[in-house]
Amino acid sequence: MRPRNDADIDQTDIQFATADRYILAGTLFSTRPGRPVNNGPLVLISSATGAPRGFYSAFARELVARGSRAALIYDYRGLPDSPPPFGFKGRISMRDWAHFDMPAAMLRLDEEAPGHPMVGVGQSFGGQALGICGMPERFERYCMIACLSGYWRNTDTPWQNLVMMHMVGLPVTAVLGRTARWMGLGEPFPATVFRDWARWCFHPEYFFDDPKVGARAGYATVRAPILSVGMTDDPWGTPRAIEALMKHYVNADITDRWLSPENAGGQPIGHLGFFRSRFRDTLWPGIVDWILGDRP
Numbered sequence: 001m002r003p004r005n006d007a008d009i010d011q012t013d014i015q016f017a018t019a020d021r022y023i024l025a026g027t028l029f030s031t032r033p034g035r036p037v038n039n040g041p042l043v044l045i046s047s048a049t050g051a052p053r054g055f056y057s058a059f060a061r062e063l064v065a066r067g068s069r070a071a072l073i074y075d076y077r078g079l080p081d082s083p084p085p086f087g088f089k090g091r092i093s094m095r096d097w098a099h100f101d102m103p104a105a106m107l108r109l110d111e112e113a114p115g116h117p118m119v120g121v122g123q124s125f126g127g128q129a130l131g132i133c134g135m136p137e138r139f140e141r142y143c144m145i146a147c148l149s150g151y152w153r154n155t156d157t158p159w160q161n162l163v164m165m166h167m168v169g170l171p172v173t174a175v176l177g178r179t180a181r182w183m184g185l186g187e188p189f190p191a192t193v194f195r196d197w198a199r200w201c202f203h204p205e206y207f208f209d210d211p212k213v214g215a216r217a218g219y220a221t222v223r224a225p226i227l228s229v230g231m232t233d234d235p236w237g238t239p240r241a242i243e244a245l246m247k248h249y250v251n252a253d254i255t256d257r258w259l260s261p262e263n264a265g266g267q268p269i270g271h272l273g274f275f276r277s278r279f280r281d282t283l284w285p286g287i288v289d290w291i292l293g294d295r296p
Contacts, residue, residue, distance in 0.1 A: 008035045009064050011057070018077070018104040020096075022088060025081040026074035026105065027053055029060045030112065040067035040292050041117040041140065042109050046102055046126030048146070048272060049094075049197065050179070050186025052079060058277035059121075059284070066288055069116055072109040076101050078178075078190040094196035095213050098129035106138055119291055122147060123275065124236075127228075128207075128245065131219035141225045143291050145274050146237040149244035150201040156235040165198045208248060219248040226252045227290050231269040232260040259283055 010032040015023050031038055043063050045056045053073040060071040075082040076097040084092060109118065120142040122130060127147025130136055148154070152161045164183070173179055173191035181188060200207040207213045228246055230237050246254055261268050264282050274283055288294075 006061060006065065008032055009061050011061070014108070016074075016104055016108040018100040020100050022077050022096075022100065023082070023085065024074055024077060024101060024104060025053070026072055026108065027057065027060070028070060028072050028109075028112070029057075029064045029068075030070040031064065038064065038067050038069050040069055041119045042113060043068045043071040043291060044102075044105055044109050044118065044120050044139075045071060045073045046105070046120065046122040046129055047073070047076065048124035048126060048186075049193075050079075050189055051123065051272065052081070052187045055272075056123075056275055058280070059275050062280060062284060062288060063291065067292055070109065070112040072105060074101070074105045076189075078193055079187050084190070090190075090192060092190045092192050093212075094125075094193045094200075095132065095207075095210075097125065097193075098132040099134065102129050102133040103135055106133070106135060110138070119143070119293075121145065121291060124148070124271070131222055131249065132213055132215050134218070136218075136222045136224060139224045141227070141291075141293070142222075143227045143229065143287060144246075145229050145287075146231060146234055146271050147228065147245060148237045148241035149206040150197065150236075151204055151206050151241070151244060152201050153204070154238060154241035154244055156238055161201070161236075165201060169194055170198055206244070216248065220250055222249050222252045224252060226254045227257060227287070228254055229257050229259060229274070229287060231271070231274065232258055233268055234271045236271045257287075 008031055010030050012028045014026050014028055053075045056073045060073050063071045078092045117140050118138055120139045123145045127144035130142055152158050155161055173194045177191050178188045179185050179194055208215045230242050
């Protein structure tokens with residue numbers, strides 16, 4: 001294992017444009033100028049719904065400290081650091097996060113070392129997006145953390161989720177124009193995105209029967225190896241919810257791995273907890289090895 005040395009890591013906030021001219025915020029991690037350049041893969045980290053890019057900073061730094069050439073985290077359109085410019089308000093769809101934002105981030109990361117091997121890490125929606133980003137062949141492998149189909153009946157808290165999304169979330173976002181922090185969904189994001197998400201979560205096939213998404217055909221184009229990591233205490237990412245998503249990656253070699261609080265020194269992990277820095281020495285090592293290609 002390569003020893004960590006945070007002093008050698010450069011962290012730079014950047015902006016970049018999508019194909020439809022939306023400006024996104026990102027943060028790039030690499031070795032500092034004057035230090036030896038790492039030869040490990042470029043790593044793109046794609047967020048869960050409502051999770052700000054800063055949530056993944058510690059993990060990105062760890063990847064570079066362990067040998068990644070560069071790692072990029074970014075905010076999807078509509079999040080506070082990537083606000084809608086004039087002309088976009090009211091027109092942001094959740095599918096845009098995959099159709100436009102993820103490919104733009106891939107292209108920006110590729111500028112750091114054109115043609116260099118690139119791998120991906122996605123949490124929740126960040127794994128769903130792989131199959132509909134339009135260019136999955138750029139990834140040599142992809143690690144999915146708590147990535148699932150959001151159909152409400154596949155979760156361990158179905159009625160709670162149904163009430164939150166349809167009886168609370170839809171009316172609240174209709175009034176406010178976006179989600180509210182007290183809803184427990186992370187950073188506020190547009191009501192139009194929430195409506196997409198709620199509609200998909202109410203359908204047994206999630207977004208796979210939405211013709212505007214193109215998921216069935218898109219998922220079949222993914223051929224990179226996938227590591228699917230689930231948490232045994234995740235009420236959303238149940239085995240049935242994860243399987244309902246992963247079954248559509250019909251041409252990918254998929255490895256399943258489950259982590260439990262016992263693997264984390266007795267601490268709960270849940271749906272979002274994996275990326276918290278307190279798990280650097282317990283949950284991260286084997287996953288980082290797979291991402292960087294140090295171990296099958």
